[in-house]
Amino acid sequence: MLIHGGTLVCMDAARTVMRGDLLVADGRIAALGPGIPAALAALPGARAPESFDARGALVLPGLVHAHLHLCQTLFRGLAEQSDLLRWLRESIWPLEAAHTEASLAASVRLGACELLAGGVTCVNDMGTVHHTDVLGETLAETGLRAIFGPALMDQGEGVPARLLEGSGRALEQALALARRLRASDSGRLSVSLAPRFILSCSERLWRDVTDASREHGLLVHTHLAESPIEGGEVKAAVGSHAAPYFAAHGVLSPRFVGAHGVWLDAGELELMRAADAALVHCPGSNLKLGSGIADVRAWRRAGVRCGLGSDGAACNNRLDTFAEMALAAGLARAKHADDPLAAADVVALATCDGAAALGLAHAIGSLEVGKRADVVVIDVSQAHHAPFATRDPYTTLVHAARASDVRLTMVDGRVLVERGRHRTLDPERCAEEARVEAEALVARAGLAGGVRR
Numbered sequence: 001m002l003i004h005g006g007t008l009v010c011m012d013a014a015r016t017v018m019r020g021d022l023l024v025a026d027g028r029i030a031a032l033g034p035g036i037p038a039a040l041a042a043l044p045g046a047r048a049p050e051s052f053d054a055r056g057a058l059v060l061p062g063l064v065h066a067h068l069h070l071c072q073t074l075f076r077g078l079a080e081q082s083d084l085l086r087w088l089r090e091s092i093w094p095l096e097a098a099h100t101e102a103s104l105a106a107s108v109r110l111g112a113c114e115l116l117a118g119g120v121t122c123v124n125d126m127g128t129v130h131h132t133d134v135l136g137e138t139l140a141e142t143g144l145r146a147i148f149g150p151a152l153m154d155q156g157e158g159v160p161a162r163l164l165e166g167s168g169r170a171l172e173q174a175l176a177l178a179r180r181l182r183a184s185d186s187g188r189l190s191v192s193l194a195p196r197f198i199l200s201c202s203e204r205l206w207r208d209v210t211d212a213s214r215e216h217g218l219l220v221h222t223h224l225a226e227s228p229i230e231g232g233e234v235k236a237a238v239g240s241h242a243a244p245y246f247a248a249h250g251v252l253s254p255r256f257v258g259a260h261g262v263w264l265d266a267g268e269l270e271l272m273r274a275a276d277a278a279l280v281h282c283p284g285s286n287l288k289l290g291s292g293i294a295d296v297r298a299w300r301r302a303g304v305r306c307g308l309g310s311d312g313a314a315c316n317n318r319l320d321t322f323a324e325m326a327l328a329a330g331l332a333r334a335k336h337a338d339d340p341l342a343a344a345d346v347v348a349l350a351t352c353d354g355a356a357a358l359g360l361a362h363a364i365g366s367l368e369v370g371k372r373a374d375v376v377v378i379d380v381s382q383a384h385h386a387p388f389a390t391r392d393p394y395t396t397l398v399h400a401a402r403a404s405d406v407r408l409t410m411v412d413g414r415v416l417v418e419r420g421r422h423r424t425l426d427p428e429r430c431a432e433e434a435r436v437e438a439e440a441l442v443a444r445a446g447l448a449g450g451v452r453r
């Protein structure tokens, strides 16, 4: 496919922005720059490629969503006005424990409709304890690039028995799934280990996860330093905050991806940097749960790799990277009025830096010849972008663009959404399936108004 006539926002090291075309072949970016149609026409026996008109649009590497819980999409709007620990114990864990294979698949599909329509091409997803095979099969159906793994939890106040009892097997199943995917898949899907957070995981579990991550090269995806109340309970439970605990137990490594990090101090950031561990900023979730405001400028200044995510739909409630970019920029400005994050740095969080945080910088995150063709096209020709949409494309993307401006979402050279039409999912059917499954799930969980009474 030839994507022609757009403004290419490459997100390469030089931050190249140019008018031009992008040629996709065999799932990769084959060429980019001005004059590709003419070069193609000059080739002997050249076949005209399928083409996509990107005039009036920005062409970007696909958006990387670095912290997500697709199993929670069915819980959207069910658990409001809560803080982190109450929200988990009274609502989210009972709901996750009530998932069946069918409700989990419906939850994943519903989230994927929204993500793909909004230009997300790669997700780092924390599953629930059970049904990780179904999570992987459903992600495969959607066409998304994904790292996913079971949430691991083997202790903790308020954790339902059904989640606790699955944990021993969940780690074994994740390792088996990782072996299967390595043997069979194109590399689009891969497995992580996702111990939920310190309060739900024993020292033994952290050790097992750390050993398995090292042995099999798998990401460790977890939460840390999210809210002050959680921090207090962590300190009471293990005698220190999360980052020093992880450092002391060898959990931090280049394969570590920690969501939130709202309350990390300078010394803890230095532990993250020294281990080359990554953090994921989830500003919408942090605001809605009242957790606080992460200092992403300080993360970057400390040299910590970092990406951007929305977290799950139960605590945001949008799965919308554009909304998160605007929040990230605004909050950084409020924290550092004189020296905020540049708009280009915010776009980087959602593209090249997010890919690097997930260990995927060699394959995705920028428009460069040879990289996988994960590409999005964003229309900036409408009134809400006028009059200077392409003068500073980063500002346009962060402060004016909306998920509904996405015109093309492509993963591995395969078109998944084109001008609002999904190729792998039927959003109306997914929404209907979600309504049916969510009602049955709430009844199984025994929740009134989303909260266990």
Ligand SMILES: [Zn+2]
Binding pocket: 067, 068, 069, 223, 259, 311, 312
């Ligand atoms: Zn989360």
